[in-house]
Structures are given as structure tokens and as C-alpha cells.
Amino acid sequence: MHIHWFPGHMAKAQRMIREQLGLIDVVIELLDARIPASSANPVITELIGAKPRVIALNKSDLAETAQTTEWLNHFRSMGFTTVTLDASSGKGTKELVSKVEQEASEKIAKLTAKGIKARAVRAMILGIPNVGKSSLINRLLGTATAKTGDKPGVTRGQQWLKVGKNLELLDTPGVLWPKMDDQEVAFRLAVTGAIKDDIYDMEKVISSLVALLKENYSDRLCERYKLQQEDLPEDAAELLALIGAKRGCLRSGGIVDYEKVRRIILTDFRSGKLGKFTLDIPYNNQ
Known part of the structure; x- marks a missing residue:
């Protein structure tokens, strides 16, 4: 990524x-x-x-x-x-x-x-x-x-x-730095909207976001998308498919529209519908 x-x-x-x-x-x-x-x-x-x-x-x-x-x-x-x-x-x-x-x-x-x-x-x-x-x-x-x-x-x-x-x-216009060596920083900038969505790999970024949410905020995922803790799969792609099915993001033949699911999760995250998040740990807690 x-x-x-x-x-x-x-x-x-x-x-x-x-x-x-x-x-x-x-x-x-x-x-x-x-x-x-x-x-x-x-x-x-x-x-x-x-x-x-x-x-x-x-x-x-x-x-x-x-x-x-x-x-x-x-x-x-x-x-x-x-x-x-x-x-x-x-x-x-x-x-x-x-x-x-x-x-x-x-x-x-x-x-x-x-x-x-x-x-x-x-x-x-x-x-x-x-x-x-x-x-x-x-x-x-x-x-x-x-x-x-x-x-x-x-x-x-x-x-x-x-x-x-x-x-x-x-x-003044917003200013980013010329090179992002820390890809964790790049990920946080991407999911919060500081970097244009069309210049990074949405699939990989949202997979990382879903994995983060499942590991640390699984209760919020369950509440927002009407899931059960015991049904949450380990694989990010499988979790996306589960959320897609719950939200009706299906194409003809019952195929999950992954792009639509990713957009829904990203929008929910950015708008606060998945709750409040602080992705950077305060330095005195590191």
C-alpha cells in the first residue's frame, strides 16, 4: 500500500x-x-x-x-x-x-x-x-x-x-509533504480524506481499515451493520462480503458489489456513523 x-x-x-x-x-x-x-x-x-x-x-x-x-x-x-x-x-x-x-x-x-x-x-x-x-x-x-x-x-x-x-x-491551499515514507501515516491520511480517493489503492486501504475495525472496534461494526460477534470472519474480504449482503450491495446473481461496500464503510467511518476514532496514539501512551 x-x-x-x-x-x-x-x-x-x-x-x-x-x-x-x-x-x-x-x-x-x-x-x-x-x-x-x-x-x-x-x-x-x-x-x-x-x-x-x-x-x-x-x-x-x-x-x-x-x-x-x-x-x-x-x-x-x-x-x-x-x-x-x-x-x-x-x-x-x-x-x-x-x-x-x-x-x-x-x-x-x-x-x-x-x-x-x-x-x-x-x-x-x-x-x-x-x-x-x-x-x-x-x-x-x-x-x-x-x-x-x-x-x-x-x-x-x-x-x-x-x-x-x-x-x-x-x-492558503492545503500542503502535503513531498514523500510519505511512513505508510501507516499514509493510510491514516487516506481514510480520513486528506489524500484524494482516486490516487491510492482503495481495495487495500479499505481492507486495512476493516481489519483495524474488526480488531479494535468489532462492537461498532456489529451495531452499525447488524452483525453478530460470533459470525465475524477473520478475512477482510469475507467481512466485506458479509457487510455487503447485510446492506443489499448485490449485483445480479447475488454477487457482492465490493466497490459499493467499500464506499459505504469509508463514508460511515469519515462521517462518524461508526463512532468516534483517534487513530494516532498520544505520545505519552506509546
């Missing part, structure tokens, strides 16, 4: 970020709360350098609460300001704005002390594709002015956006 994706616009995005960082007071790094480590792009860390940063764990409604708390503690122990978000509902956005303004307060105070007129805080939102940047911006603005979609790579250009009187946001 080798997954690599670094289209040309990713390299362009990096150049754009470098060019604009000098204008920025605070960077908002948006991470997926289900995969806080896997969605932390080392390229972004390199680009940011010593710039003040607020780490926001988005999609916290889809992650396990106790695990999210441990991840927050981990980042705070490293000296980062953190916040949890559910950009789709707006939960946590007010706290995010407050913390961004706090991070920039020292710089703004220095500018004022030099006789420079007080201005709005300038922040840049960075994160991997499909982590929820556009949804967050829409919530902050109170209107769907930033193009959004359920596929990674929807946002292409840059735009300055005014949030209230004291904050200006620079939106």
Missing part, C-alpha cells in the same frame, strides 16, 4: 507561504483531531520557524474525547497554545480567535510603542488538504464565502479575509 502524492500546486503553495510569512503575526496550524500526529506536516513546521503558532485540533467531534485531551496536554507541554474545534458547527471558534489575538498581543504592543497605529492581527491558516480550513473560515466570517468541498485540494489561491475588527486571515 504505497501512497505518494505531491502535485505541482503543492510546491507552488509552499512558495506562496514563504513569500507571505513576513506579513504574518500568528500562524494557525489546523490539525485533524483524529490524527494529530499524522496530519502535522513537517514542511509546515519548517516553514513557520519561530513564528508564534496556535495549534487547533479540528473535527474534534469525530475524535475520542479522552484521547483529544491527552493530545492537547502533549502540545501544551511543548509550549504551544492549543484549542479544539468543530468547524462544521462553529464550536471553539471564539476561543480560537481569542487565543490568536493573545499570541499577537506582544507584537502589536511593540508596534504601538513605536508610534505605529494599532492594526488588526494578521494570521495565516495552514494545514494539510481537507482538514477543514475553508469550513473554519466560513464559520469565522459567518457566511459561506470561501469555497468548500468534501475533497482535498478545493482551495487553490490565497485571499485576505476580515474577521471582526481585530483579525485578518490569510487563507
Whole structure:
């Protein structure tokens, strides 16, 4: 299951970020709360350098609460300001704005002390594709002015956006790193939607996901797809066939439509219908 994706616009995005960082007071790094480590792009860390940063764990409604708390503690122990978000509902956005303004307060105070007129805080939102940047911006603005979609790579250009009187946001395209040597990380990015579904082997990825669910969350599989624990097969393909039969994903002659079953399981996983998941173990639990 080798997954690599670094289209040309990713390299362009990096150049754009470098060019604009000098204008920025605070960077908002948006991470997926289900995969806080896997969605932390080392390229972004390199680009940011010593710039003040607020780490926001988005999609916290889809992650396990106790695990999210441990991840927050981990980042705070490293000296980062953190916040949890559910950009789709707006939960946590007010706290995010407050913390961004706090991070920039020292710089703004220095500018004022030099006789420079007080201005709005300038922040840049960075994160991997499909982590929820556009949804967050829409919530902050109170209107769907930033193009959004359920596929990674929807946002292409840059735009300055005014949030209230004291904050200006620079939106940027999602950035993935050039090479994914860790295929476990690649798997987590794939199943959570950070990588386009049409560039990886769906069969292998969903087989791995089903195996993970059976090993650690078999009760959820049984509840969602009306299965019995004692009937769960060991083989992932057989389990897919069982779920397909239960959901009526059959072609003529009673043949299981595996592609349809895979899509159903992936959609249920991503939408939270199979429950909350945190695929990255907090470092202090490893």
C-alpha cells in the first residue's frame, strides 16, 4: 500500500507561504483531531520557524474525547497554545480567535510603542488538504464565502479575509509533504480524506481499515451493520462480503458489489456513523 502524492500546486503553495510569512503575526496550524500526529506536516513546521503558532485540533467531534485531551496536554507541554474545534458547527471558534489575538498581543504592543497605529492581527491558516480550513473560515466570517468541498485540494489561491475588527486571515491551499515514507501515516491520511480517493489503492486501504475495525472496534461494526460477534470472519474480504449482503450491495446473481461496500464503510467511518476514532496514539501512551 504505497501512497505518494505531491502535485505541482503543492510546491507552488509552499512558495506562496514563504513569500507571505513576513506579513504574518500568528500562524494557525489546523490539525485533524483524529490524527494529530499524522496530519502535522513537517514542511509546515519548517516553514513557520519561530513564528508564534496556535495549534487547533479540528473535527474534534469525530475524535475520542479522552484521547483529544491527552493530545492537547502533549502540545501544551511543548509550549504551544492549543484549542479544539468543530468547524462544521462553529464550536471553539471564539476561543480560537481569542487565543490568536493573545499570541499577537506582544507584537502589536511593540508596534504601538513605536508610534505605529494599532492594526488588526494578521494570521495565516495552514494545514494539510481537507482538514477543514475553508469550513473554519466560513464559520469565522459567518457566511459561506470561501469555497468548500468534501475533497482535498478545493482551495487553490490565497485571499485576505476580515474577521471582526481585530483579525485578518490569510487563507492558503492545503500542503502535503513531498514523500510519505511512513505508510501507516499514509493510510491514516487516506481514510480520513486528506489524500484524494482516486490516487491510492482503495481495495487495500479499505481492507486495512476493516481489519483495524474488526480488531479494535468489532462492537461498532456489529451495531452499525447488524452483525453478530460470533459470525465475524477473520478475512477482510469475507467481512466485506458479509457487510455487503447485510446492506443489499448485490449485483445480479447475488454477487457482492465490493466497490459499493467499500464506499459505504469509508463514508460511515469519515462521517462518524461508526463512532468516534483517534487513530494516532498520544505520545505519552506509546
